[in-house]
Amino acid sequence: MNIPGVTIIKGSKAGPKVGIIACTHGNEPTGLSILRQLKTIKPTHGTLILIHNNLKATRLKKRFCDLNMNRLPSDALSQKSPKQYEVKRLQQLYPILKNLDYVLDIHTTSAMPEPFVVILTKTIPAIAKKLGIPNIISNMAKIQKDKAFISFCGSSKAIRIGVECGLHGTKESRQTAQTAAINFLSEIGIIKKGKIPTTWPRPALYQLIGSIMAPQRGYKLTRLLKPFEKLKKGEHILIKKGSKPVIIPFSCQVLLPPKTTTIQYPNEELFFTIKQL
């Protein structure tokens, strides 16, 4: 099967199918540099599948073309002759995605240097704590709008993990992504452990509990927020002249705050709210 943007490397013995994905958002070059490095790896067994996901958006230097590829509609697989590039691309990749046993989707952000692991479910798989990333956020599938790309990968038993490695294109985010990818492959057992440390700092565990969205255009944040900042119940967080303010519904912490007080993507969550476990 020859699909653009996909590299398949087979080990000499049978074993799990492991997908490493980069550029689910087109403008996140960190993941691509990791894919380039991984192309030289030879797994001892199983199959390593490297996927440059949103090819067209990368070419256009954009986050996405028609749709945020991490916010796909739930009927994205069953749509007949879809018009949106990201839905077409999902369908093109699906023959490969559906068979994956393990998935690591590498992301970076524009506003949050602190790396974190994203898990769709409330249950956190053991491997997520061994990636060398200091924070783990669970319960994404319930809270986020529409469907994350990795939720289309493998069966419900597959281990599906997203990693936010820090700021786009920095040395630090490349280092974090590289460590996470190598740890992921060696913990699964398809590459040799080599020089990888066997002890891990214990990551902090958080659960997603909600998100804040603007009810309509014209709302602005009342102030800039910091990642993991604590918010008190009742704080006015979004305002618009002549409209009701948006209020923080329960005490929580901030995940992925926007970098400006104006709203860039009105159809997406402005930021997520989390609580420490």
Ligand SMILES: [Zn+2]
């Ligand atoms: Zn991303």
